[in-house]
Every structure is written in structure tokens, then in C-alpha cells.
Amino acid sequence: MNNVTLTIDGIKVTVPSDYTVLEAAREANINIPTLCYLKDVQQIGACRMCLVEVVGGRGLQAACVSPVSDGMVVRTNTEKIRNSRKTILELLLSNHNRECTSCVRSANCELQALCNEYGVKDYPYDGERSETTLDELSPSIVRDNSKCISCRRCVATCNKVQNIGAIGVSKRGINTTVGSIFGRSLVDSPCINCGQCILACPVGALHEKENISDVWAALHDPEKYVVVQPAPAVRVTIGEEFGLPMGTSVTGKLAEALRRMGFDKVFDTDFGADLTIMEEGTELISRLNNGGTLPMITSCSPGWVKFCETFYPEFIPNLSSCKSPHEMAGAVIKSYFAEKAGIDPKKIFVVSVMPCTAKKFEAKRPELGHDGMADVDAVLTVRELARMIKSAGIDFARLPDGEFDKLCGESTGAGVIFGATGGVMEAALRTVYEKATGKELADVNFHEVRGIEGIKEAEIDLDGKKIMVAVAHGTGNASKLLDAVKRGEKEYTFIEVMGCPGGCVTGGGTPIVTSKELQYVNPKVERAKGLYAEDEGKPKRKSHENDEIKALYEEYLGEVGGHKAHELLHTHYTKRERYAR
Amino acid sequence: MALTPKEIEAKTEELKAFIAEHKDVDGPLMPIMQKAQDLFGYLSLDTQELIADSLGIPVTDVYGVATFYAQFSLTPKGDNVISVCTGTACYVKGAQSVLDKVIEILGIGAGETTADGKFSIQDTRCLGCCGLAPVMTVNGDVYGRLTPADIKGILEKYQG
Structure with a gap:
């Protein structure tokens, strides 16, 4: 790629010739404001916030779609530009629900931040407003169109990144609406509840369906025994909500905060992850040895599972029958733990803290429970838990390290890395290798399945027997991978799919990173680093070495993959229509 | 139909x-x-x-x-399709009051169809007979120089 040199606000900068003015300005440490731009997802020049003046050019131009050229002279900070940006903000506000004080995105809203920067103080263009709807029917996602600024970042994410197309832009002019077709609720669309649209939204038009009050109510109910379990990805993401650097591992503080909030037991979904590997690894070996359906595909990600049920039902027999880690943990808490502790399982209220909005949907699946009890009673996103910790007056960043409770609180490094794309695959391979070959792994690290490439593949040598494995993250990548398998171009034994790009660390329930920050940092990389570091530091890094898991099988479940394990830890799937008639 | x-x-x-x-x-x-x-x-x-x-x-x-695009419809058209021109000439001659009357009598909005499937209303742009403004058509039959008072009688012809 050739380089070109241009001048932006008097600063000379040399960049590759395929850069846009916006990208070049970044290299010169100049921030150009954006709203509809989302790095690697959408650059359409629609919102006009990034207008700049190109000397010799006509009018103002959108920096996000203006290619650089050699000798170009750009101004980003003239009075005309500032005024036009301010006018755009005033126009957006004229059709925006300005309930900022009670908005879930207050202080983390890109529109609010720009209005502050540009000194927008009044609303000169108030007049007719769009008709709006508040869609609260989905168990995972709330869409409040009164706050939508029609930037289309959610649409591009749903359509182009995730290959779902549950939402689109309809009508025009002041009637322009972002949402599902025929004015349907998200719950009547092919939405997989992944919540990537929430991460894409610059304002408060999309957020998770809150379960905070359900959890406080349970904690305040003397009749309930409230147990909590945080997912692997929570420990490397929640710190950001308290001002800690991206990817900081705060496992001890998290356990301490949960205990101070009043949970009766603080268990760990990482324990459930180790348990998942025991069952899923055994299932894979059994499929390999008994001519079962291959490739086997992981089933930990409820966004992916619903995507498969809706768009690739022919792969349902390939899905592992294993429940996801927090559902397994929930089932074990309401059986094994209840029995050990002498507590009526009907009084136990299991709260899962997840980097995920689809887990809220999953927890409500009728098949995920036993004896009339759901395995998990409430799911909180990382963002919701952070809000609860703040309102409980807990100074999270300064907390000492706490511990998880015994019985369902121990985890190995294998359980920890579930939160990153490739992590479940690697954790499974560590156990499958040793179980299938009877030999000890010389090196537990499977670097070839790590990293953020959309589709990764590797050949694994099981002591002479070679198997091909693949990892896809984001349902758009999953589509590409499955299409290749369907066409017969690729043959695999084992596939890991995570519904969200980057895996759970960048799931739809994680802290929201603004589009401005995303130009400089990659949360998929930074947060995964925290998990791999924690894995590296763990004394045990293989699920089958977890002593509490061993005890669970010896004292309660019996054989791995046996009858009782199947009853509690496995599930089934259903083909779904995209649009119910 | x-x-x-x-x-x-x-x-x-x-x-x-x-x-x-x-x-x-x-x-x-x-x-x-x-x-x-x-x-x-x-x-x-x-x-x-x-x-x-x-x-x-x-x-x-x-x-x-x-x-x-207004040319696409999401609902089936009725047996009788009423198009009220809201182009410039018809508009200045009072097309809005004609359209409002049609809407009032049928109880549906523009772009909609009555529950019994008999009538649909469309607002259309210029039909090319501005001399007759304001104009509406029912199944292609042209009615010109309309006042709201004419509408009831015209619709009755199509009640069937």
C-alpha cells in the first residue's frame, strides 16, 4: 500500500492511501466527532457529525467516507464546522427523548457527550416528533425508539456482523423507524438476543431487560436462599465500570463484592465451565468412538444456539447436548448443594451474572430445569451488577480480595478461558487429549485456537489420531463456517461457536465501549489477555483435575455422562421459525 | 380482491x-x-x-x-380502490378536505383497507387532469371538481 501525506489542521501526517480523513486525523491526534461511524462495522457518512473542510473541495465533507489523497489540506476546527456540528446536534435533540437523568446511558451516551463538548444548551428546533414505541417484550433486550437517532449502527451490527437481520430501517423522513418488520416486537423476530446491538447503540435506545429489582427482592426475602455465580468473562470486564483499565482481572474483588451484597453463597460459573468440559469432552469422545453425529458443535452460547435453531436447524443434531455452564451450575446447586447443605431446593434462588443478554432468554427456556424448578432464577448482565454494586455503596476498586465458597466455587484455568473465543475449544482439548489417549499433555496451551481471527482452525494430534477442529465467533462467521461445511468444502470433528464476536468477553452484557474508544483499543484482545493471564497463573489448568468436580461425580452424579448427569446436565433443542405466523 | x-x-x-x-x-x-x-x-x-x-x-x-416507497402496499387492496390526488393543483383546490371526507366516511386511513375488504384509500400524486382539480378516481373512474359534499353519493355507487 502506498503512503500519502496530507495536512490536517496544519499538522502533516503520512498514512496509507486507503485511509479515510477520519483515520488520518486519528494518526495526527485529532478527534473528529462521529455518531453513525462504527469502526469495522459501519461507515456511511449519514449523521454528518464528522464534517470537515477540504481546501479546494466543495462544501463540507464527511470525514468517515472521504478518502485521503496526497497533498490534501483538511480543516476540522473552523467556526463553520463547529456551527454545523452544533446545528446537527440541535436537530437530533429536537426529535430525542431528553430524559437524560433517568436514562441507563447517562454519562455513557455519545450524543450527550457531544452536546456537552459543543455547548448545546437549548432546543431551537423543537416541533413535530416521530411516533415512538417502547418494546419491552423480549426477555433480553429493550428497544426505546424515543431515544433512537437512526444512526443504524445496530442495524449494521445485526445484519452485517451477525448475519441475522432482525432489525432494519423502515419508512422515511420523520417516520423513519429502526426495528423489526411490520411493527413487530423483537420477540416476534429472528432476534437471537445476543445484545450486540446494545453495544453498538450510541444512546439509550437499546438496553438489557433489567432484572435488578428481582434480585434485590430475592436478597431481601428472608425465605429465600440466594446463590450467585459470575461467568468467566465477568472478572475481566466489570472493573471497567469502576474506572479500572480494560481487561483488569478483578476476580477477588468480585467475590468480595458479591458477598457484601448479601448473597448467601458466592459460587462460580467457572466451576460450571469445568463441569461442562467433563460432560462435553466425554460426549465428543463417545461420538468419535460410536459413530455419532460429527462435527460436534459447542452449545455454551445461547445466542449461537438460537441462531442454529432458527437459521441452521439441519445442524441441531450436531449441537452438543450439554447445557451451558451456568445452567449446569444452577442444576447442581439445586440438587447436590441443596442436599449437602440440607436446604429445600425450592427455596434456593440462583442468580447468574453474565456478560450476555441471551442468557436471560436461556434461563427462561422451559426445558432447562427439573422438578418444576428453573435451574437459574435470574440473570444479570455485567452492567446491571455494576449498578447494583454502586447502589449498595460498595467501593469496588478498593476492595480486598475475597474467595468463592466451597463445593461449587473451585475452578481451573480451563474454566477461566471459556470467556474468550477459542477458550472452550482449548479447555475441551486439554481434557479430551488426556482422556482419549491416557497420556499427560506436554503443553496445555493450544495457541492455534486463540486470537480474534473470525474463523480459526487447527489439526490436533490425539496420539496418532488426527482430528480437525474449528472455532468461529460472531454468528456471521458461524454462517460462513457452516456454509463451508454444508458445501462439503470443510470437514471437522469439533467446532466451537460463540454467538458474539470475540466470545463472551465482548458479549452483549459487557461494559459498553464508545465508538471513539473503539478507534484506539480492541476490547476483544484486551479483555481476553486478562483471562489467559489468569489461566496461566492457576495451579490447575485442566477441568478434570478440579477436586470439587471430582467430588461431585464421586459423591452425587456417578459416572461422567451417566444417567444422573444426563438428567441434570443435558438438554435438547427445537427448530424455530424466523417469523411466527 | x-x-x-x-x-x-x-x-x-x-x-x-x-x-x-x-x-x-x-x-x-x-x-x-x-x-x-x-x-x-x-x-x-x-x-x-x-x-x-x-x-x-x-x-x-x-x-x-x-x-x-408509497407505490408498495403491505395490505391487500379492497374491491374498490379510491385514489385521491394530492398533487399541487388538486391540493390548492382543496384535495385535503376531499381526502379527509373519504377517510371520515370509511373510517380508515390513507393506504389502508376497510375490514370488509370493500374499499382502499390511496393518496396519489398528479393524475394528469389538473383542469378538473380536485380529482379522485374509483377503480379508474374519474371524478373531478369535487367538494366534500359529493363524496357520500359517489361512494354509495360502489357499495354493491
Whole structure:
């Protein structure tokens, strides 16, 4: 790629010739404001916030779609530009629900931040407003169109990144609406509840369906025994909500905060992850040895599972029958733990803290429970838990390290890395290798399945027997991978799919990173680093070495993959229509 | 006019053939949607899904185009289609009060169809007979120099 040199606000900068003015300005440490731009997802020049003046050019131009050229002279900070940006903000506000004080995105809203920067103080263009709807029917996602600024970042994410197309832009002019077709609720669309649209939204038009009050109510109910379990990805993401650097591992503080909030037991979904590997690894070996359906595909990600049920039902027999880690943990808490502790399982209220909005949907699946009890009673996103910790007056960043409770609180490094794309695959391979070959792994690290490439593949040598494995993250990548398998171009034994790009660390329930920050940092990389570091530091890094898991099988479940394990830890799937008639 | 299942099947086959012919040309969506609109008189979810799947795009894209252009309808047209011109000449001669009267009598909005399937209302642009403004047509019959008081009598002729 050739380089070109241009001048932006008097600063000379040399960049590759395929850069846009916006990208070049970044290299010169100049921030150009954006709203509809989302790095690697959408650059359409629609919102006009990034207008700049190109000397010799006509009018103002959108920096996000203006290619650089050699000798170009750009101004980003003239009075005309500032005024036009301010006018755009005033126009957006004229059709925006300005309930900022009670908005879930207050202080983390890109529109609010720009209005502050540009000194927008009044609303000169108030007049007719769009008709709006508040869609609260989905168990995972709330869409409040009164706050939508029609930037289309959610649409591009749903359509182009995730290959779902549950939402689109309809009508025009002041009637322009972002949402599902025929004015349907998200719950009547092919939405997989992944919540990537929430991460894409610059304002408060999309957020998770809150379960905070359900959890406080349970904690305040003397009749309930409230147990909590945080997912692997929570420990490397929640710190950001308290001002800690991206990817900081705060496992001890998290356990301490949960205990101070009043949970009766603080268990760990990482324990459930180790348990998942025991069952899923055994299932894979059994499929390999008994001519079962291959490739086997992981089933930990409820966004992916619903995507498969809706768009690739022919792969349902390939899905592992294993429940996801927090559902397994929930089932074990309401059986094994209840029995050990002498507590009526009907009084136990299991709260899962997840980097995920689809887990809220999953927890409500009728098949995920036993004896009339759901395995998990409430799911909180990382963002919701952070809000609860703040309102409980807990100074999270300064907390000492706490511990998880015994019985369902121990985890190995294998359980920890579930939160990153490739992590479940690697954790499974560590156990499958040793179980299938009877030999000890010389090196537990499977670097070839790590990293953020959309589709990764590797050949694994099981002591002479070679198997091909693949990892896809984001349902758009999953589509590409499955299409290749369907066409017969690729043959695999084992596939890991995570519904969200980057895996759970960048799931739809994680802290929201603004589009401005995303130009400089990659949360998929930074947060995964925290998990791999924690894995590296763990004394045990293989699920089958977890002593509490061993005890669970010896004292309660019996054989791995046996009858009782199947009853509690496995599930089934259903083909779904995209649009119910 | 409600289609019989047999008619729907035949028209669906015709649409499929049209899609097969046009799916690989540049910008196939609009002509395919226009064909579907002509065949069925409206674009149902089934029709939109068929088009989307044939072109490998989400239904939301088809729906976006269907709701962007006024020429597409999402609901079946009634037995009698009333088009009230709201072009410039008709508008200055009081087309809005004519349209309002039609809306008032039928109890439906522009772009909608009565529950009994008898009438649909469309607001249309210039019909090319501005000398007769304000103008409306019912099933192609032209009525000109209208006042709101004329509407009741005209609609009664089509009550059937």
C-alpha cells in the first residue's frame, strides 16, 4: 500500500492511501466527532457529525467516507464546522427523548457527550416528533425508539456482523423507524438476543431487560436462599465500570463484592465451565468412538444456539447436548448443594451474572430445569451488577480480595478461558487429549485456537489420531463456517461457536465501549489477555483435575455422562421459525 | 380482491420465474418487488420472505424498501380502490378536505383497507387532469371538481 501525506489542521501526517480523513486525523491526534461511524462495522457518512473542510473541495465533507489523497489540506476546527456540528446536534435533540437523568446511558451516551463538548444548551428546533414505541417484550433486550437517532449502527451490527437481520430501517423522513418488520416486537423476530446491538447503540435506545429489582427482592426475602455465580468473562470486564483499565482481572474483588451484597453463597460459573468440559469432552469422545453425529458443535452460547435453531436447524443434531455452564451450575446447586447443605431446593434462588443478554432468554427456556424448578432464577448482565454494586455503596476498586465458597466455587484455568473465543475449544482439548489417549499433555496451551481471527482452525494430534477442529465467533462467521461445511468444502470433528464476536468477553452484557474508544483499543484482545493471564497463573489448568468436580461425580452424579448427569446436565433443542405466523 | 389459494399458488410460481430471470442483474430488488406488487396487489410477509431468501438478503431490507416507497402496499387492496390526488393543483383546490371526507366516511386511513375488504384509500400524486382539480378516481373512474359534499353519493355507487 502506498503512503500519502496530507495536512490536517496544519499538522502533516503520512498514512496509507486507503485511509479515510477520519483515520488520518486519528494518526495526527485529532478527534473528529462521529455518531453513525462504527469502526469495522459501519461507515456511511449519514449523521454528518464528522464534517470537515477540504481546501479546494466543495462544501463540507464527511470525514468517515472521504478518502485521503496526497497533498490534501483538511480543516476540522473552523467556526463553520463547529456551527454545523452544533446545528446537527440541535436537530437530533429536537426529535430525542431528553430524559437524560433517568436514562441507563447517562454519562455513557455519545450524543450527550457531544452536546456537552459543543455547548448545546437549548432546543431551537423543537416541533413535530416521530411516533415512538417502547418494546419491552423480549426477555433480553429493550428497544426505546424515543431515544433512537437512526444512526443504524445496530442495524449494521445485526445484519452485517451477525448475519441475522432482525432489525432494519423502515419508512422515511420523520417516520423513519429502526426495528423489526411490520411493527413487530423483537420477540416476534429472528432476534437471537445476543445484545450486540446494545453495544453498538450510541444512546439509550437499546438496553438489557433489567432484572435488578428481582434480585434485590430475592436478597431481601428472608425465605429465600440466594446463590450467585459470575461467568468467566465477568472478572475481566466489570472493573471497567469502576474506572479500572480494560481487561483488569478483578476476580477477588468480585467475590468480595458479591458477598457484601448479601448473597448467601458466592459460587462460580467457572466451576460450571469445568463441569461442562467433563460432560462435553466425554460426549465428543463417545461420538468419535460410536459413530455419532460429527462435527460436534459447542452449545455454551445461547445466542449461537438460537441462531442454529432458527437459521441452521439441519445442524441441531450436531449441537452438543450439554447445557451451558451456568445452567449446569444452577442444576447442581439445586440438587447436590441443596442436599449437602440440607436446604429445600425450592427455596434456593440462583442468580447468574453474565456478560450476555441471551442468557436471560436461556434461563427462561422451559426445558432447562427439573422438578418444576428453573435451574437459574435470574440473570444479570455485567452492567446491571455494576449498578447494583454502586447502589449498595460498595467501593469496588478498593476492595480486598475475597474467595468463592466451597463445593461449587473451585475452578481451573480451563474454566477461566471459556470467556474468550477459542477458550472452550482449548479447555475441551486439554481434557479430551488426556482422556482419549491416557497420556499427560506436554503443553496445555493450544495457541492455534486463540486470537480474534473470525474463523480459526487447527489439526490436533490425539496420539496418532488426527482430528480437525474449528472455532468461529460472531454468528456471521458461524454462517460462513457452516456454509463451508454444508458445501462439503470443510470437514471437522469439533467446532466451537460463540454467538458474539470475540466470545463472551465482548458479549452483549459487557461494559459498553464508545465508538471513539473503539478507534484506539480492541476490547476483544484486551479483555481476553486478562483471562489467559489468569489461566496461566492457576495451579490447575485442566477441568478434570478440579477436586470439587471430582467430588461431585464421586459423591452425587456417578459416572461422567451417566444417567444422573444426563438428567441434570443435558438438554435438547427445537427448530424455530424466523417469523411466527 | 381476495385471492383463492389456487390463484396465490399460480402467482407465486410466476413470481418465482420472474425472480429466476432477474436475480443476477444489477439492482434486482426493485423490479422484483414491483412485479410482486402487480401480481398480488400487496406485499405480504410470505412474499417478502420469498424475495429476501431468493436474493440472499434479510427480510428487513425488503421491508425497508416496501415502506420507503408509497407505490408498495403491505395490505391487500379492497374491491374498490379510491385514489385521491394530492398533487399541487388538486391540493390548492382543496384535495385535503376531499381526502379527509373519504377517510371520515370509511373510517380508515390513507393506504389502508376497510375490514370488509370493500374499499382502499390511496393518496396519489398528479393524475394528469389538473383542469378538473380536485380529482379522485374509483377503480379508474374519474371524478373531478369535487367538494366534500359529493363524496357520500359517489361512494354509495360502489357499495354493491
